[in-house]
Amino acid sequence: MLTHAPADRRAELEARQARFGQSPAGREAAAREADAHLAIADLGAFESVLSLEASWRLLHFVSVGDVSAAGSLGDLLLSGESVGGSGSDRLHGEAQTRELSRFLDAQHVEWLLRTDDMPEWRGSDHEKDLREEVGRHFPRLRDYVRAMADKGNGLMVLVG
Numbered sequence: 001m002l003t004h005a006p007a008d009r010r011a012e013l014e015a016r017q018a019r020f021g022q023s024p025a026g027r028e029a030a031a032r033e034a035d036a037h038l039a040i041a042d043l044g045a046f047e048s049v050l051s052l053e054a055s056w057r058l059l060h061f062v063s064v065g066d067v068s069a070a071g072s073l074g075d076l077l078l079s080g081e082s083v084g085g086s087g088s089d090r091l092h093g094e095a096q097t098r099e100l101s102r103f104l105d106a107q108h109v110e111w112l113l114r115t116d117d118m119p120e121w122r123g124s125d126h127e128k129d130l131r132e133e134v135g136r137h138f139p140r141l142r143d144y145v146r147a148m149a150d151k152g153n154g155l156m157v158l159v160g
Contacts, residue, residue, distance in 0.1 A: 047147075047148060047151075047153060050140060050141065050144040052137050052140070052141060055133055055134075055137040079092070079096060080092040080093070080096055080155075080157065081093075083156070089156070089157065089158045090156070090157045091154065091155075091156050091157075092154050092155040092156070092157065093154050094149075094152050094153065094154055096154070096155070097145065097148050097149045097153060097154055097155045098149045100145050100149075100155065101142075101145045101146045101148070101149035101150075104138075104141065104142040104145055104146070105142065105146065107138070107142070109134060109135055109138050109139065
């Protein structure tokens with residue numbers, strides 16, 4: 001914002017920023033920012049993001065037939081350490097990421113889409129959409145998690 005401000009406005013903004021930096025609130029904000037930078041540095045480099053939009057629920061459904069079942073893809077995605085205020089965002093360590101990768105590698109798109117496991121979808125207009133969405137997103141998820149596991153990385157799952 002400072003870069004694009006007119007020269008006279010820029011000088012005023014810089015002076016206000018300097019005054020804030022000297023205030024107790026400004027020093028506290030700078031300390032919090034420094035702590036955050038240290039915490040992020042400890043995590044290491046961040047990889048690219050894979051966005052499945054709302055498809056993780058669909059992938060979970062077709063992997064277990066029930067969005068509340070135990071021992072499922074959803075359990076693996078939603079395990080890990082809670083981060084953030086909502087409680088649903090999860091941080092997975094290297095071992096959990098490898099476990100998730102092994103689980104996903106054992107799945108096959110056609111097996112996930114067996115119509116006998118989802119009778120309410122069979123023959124409906126939604127069945128075609130379901131098949132297309134799972135066929136598109138499941139391989140992306142599997143390959144992404146495998147790449148993170150192969151690199152020895154953890155995984156952050158943001159649900160929102």
